[in-house]
Amino acid sequence: MLNVGFSIQHPTSKLMAIKDLFTQELQVVNIGLSSFKDNLDAVNTKAIQVDWRPGADGVNEQALNTLRAKKAEIDQANAEALTRILTSKPVVISLDTALNVIPGMKKHLILHAGPPIGWERMCGPMRGAIMGALLYEGLARSAEEAQQLAASGEIEYAPCHEHAAVGPMAGIVSASMPVWVLKNEAHGNYGYCTLNEGLGKVLRYGAYSAEVIERLKWMEHALYPTLKKAVEYLGKIDLKNLIAQALHMGDEVHNRNRAGTSLLYRLLAPAIVRTCDDNEAAAKVLEFIHSNDHFFLNLSMPACKVALDAARNIENSSVLTVMARNGTDFGIQLSGTGNEWFTGPALVPDALFFPGFTKEDANPDIGDSAITETGGLGGFAIAAAPAIVQFVGGTARDALNYTLEMYEITAGENTVYQIPSLNFRGTPTGIDVIKVVEKNILPFIDTGVAHKEAGVGQVGAGVLSAPMEPFRKAIIGLAKKLATA
Structure with missing residues (x-):
């Protein structure tokens, strides 16, 4: 600069x-x-x-000029997209198994994070997580069998985002996995996400050892039915209210979920005690949630998903509905271009690594959890959680600056999600692809880091900016659509 x-x-x-x-x-x-x-x-x-700052390099000026000529229509469409996002009311209404509720789910279909990708291009952690899912489903008896089956063509793969779902890191969802069921009460759409396993050697980071499968089976047979009864007892869980409170308590609900998990725990605990017949089983469930500060992540993600899905398919809108990574590619979708993906290579985060690991061990950015940034949380709300920037040696002032810069590329501010250190200003919400390219300001993301080899698991956590290539492609894609409208 x-x-x-x-x-x-x-x-x-x-x-x-x-x-x-x-x-x-x-x-x-x-x-x-x-x-x-x-x-x-x-x-x-x-x-x-x-x-x-100078505009982004390599931008198609003809495409930008086409969009500038339609500025009035785009501004109107973006206002509508922002309204739908801000008026959304995400609530948990139930839990169920993926096969029962996720649209289009099949026994031999595995959903993954990020844009579409085949086995041959998948990164190590995603391959490891798929192998683990095949072992969990009983479709393979060993890691070798699982790898052969995964590459055989008998298993179908699709992005979680194309099935109203989201998945952290590798994002793997298979037929038997329990999922949270969310409804957007304002707009009627639904969203789904698996339950959070905790940190370390877990499926979502590509681990597939016996202990990983054993934990998943416990979650299916003990955690899931206990939570399902508790949610039925409560009727619903208002996630918008919980997220708003968590922001006031030091979370940004992507990489820091301690407050969100604590608030959820306070709601669930009495309901679990009242509805679980086995005291020891209830205690184990409560201990599991208490020991896992990231438990709330798998609710903040689908909460953003259902809000952003409500803003899909608005003609002329340049607002993002998805940012997602599969560990190989970084992909985005726009309201005005529907389900079309615009992709570029995923980058490696700047991170604080666990002892014994370095950036050489890190896989490129992976996961659907950037849906939180797309929805105005995560890195966009990092001023509410300045402890996050300590991952890379930053300061509280850096956290404020990151959030302040994100206001430059968004359509507006949230009316409920607020940042105390900015005098309760609403979080920057509704990423505008045109502003990203014209101002050369990239979305800021905080994230976990997976080892690049299958089976190892998490090796750190850090931050990064999205790559520019998907945004350049999206500008061209939107301009083509507007030119032919």
Whole structure:
């Protein structure tokens, strides 16, 4: 980024001699990184910050001009998309098995995170998670059998997002897995997500050992029925209210879910005690939730999913409905282009790694959890959770700056999800692909990091910006659609 400082002269003054420069009061215009101006402020030097940056490289100007010519129609469509997102009311209404409730689910279909991808291009952790799912389903008796079956062509693969679902990291959903069932009470659409396994060696990070399968079976036979009874007793769980509270308590509900999980626990605990006949089983379920700070992630994700799905297929809209990664590709979808994917290579996050691991071990970015950023949470709300930036040696001020920058690329602000440190300003919501490209500001994401080899699991957590390539492609795709409308 270019940073320039220069002395400002009155327009009627004569050209200043070099020898006189150091006798005048210094006045600086700073273009680029605001930290340069912060240093000047610290020594009481007058400075003006110019918020400018060059447009993204390699952008199709013809496509941008087409969209600029339709600005009035696009603005109107984006206002409608934002309204649908903000008026959404995501609630948990039940739990069930994937085969029973996810649209189009079949016994030999496995759903995965991110845009479409075949076995031959899948990364290590996604392959490992699929192998684990085949072992869990009893379709294979060993890792070798699972790998052969996965590559045989007998198993179908599809993105979770194409079946009203989301999945963290590898995002794997198979037929027998229990899922949360969400309804958007304002718009009538549904969404689904598996239950969170915890951290470390877990299926979603590509682990498939016996302990992983044993945990999944316990979740199916003990955790799931206990939660199902509790939710039936409660009637529903208002996720919008819980997320709003969690933001006030230090979460951004992507990489930090401690408050969200605690609030959920307070709701569920009395219902579990009242509806579970086995005291020991109830205790184990409560201990599992209590020990897993990320338990709420698998609810914040589908909460964003049902809100964003309500904004799909609005003609002329340049608002994103999906950002997702499969560990190989980073993909986005727009309201105005429906189910069309625009993709580019996934990047490796900047992360704090667990002892014994480095960036060389890390797989490129993976998971559907960027649906939280797409919905105005996660990295977009990181000012509410400044502890997250400690992953990469950042500061609380960095967290504020990340969120402030995201307002530049969104259609508006949330009316319920608010950030205390910004005087309860609503989170930046409704990513506008045109603003991303014109301002060359990329969506900011915080995320977990999986080992690049199957079977290892999580190796760290960190942050990154989305790659530009999918946004360039989306500009062209939207322009083509508008030109033929």
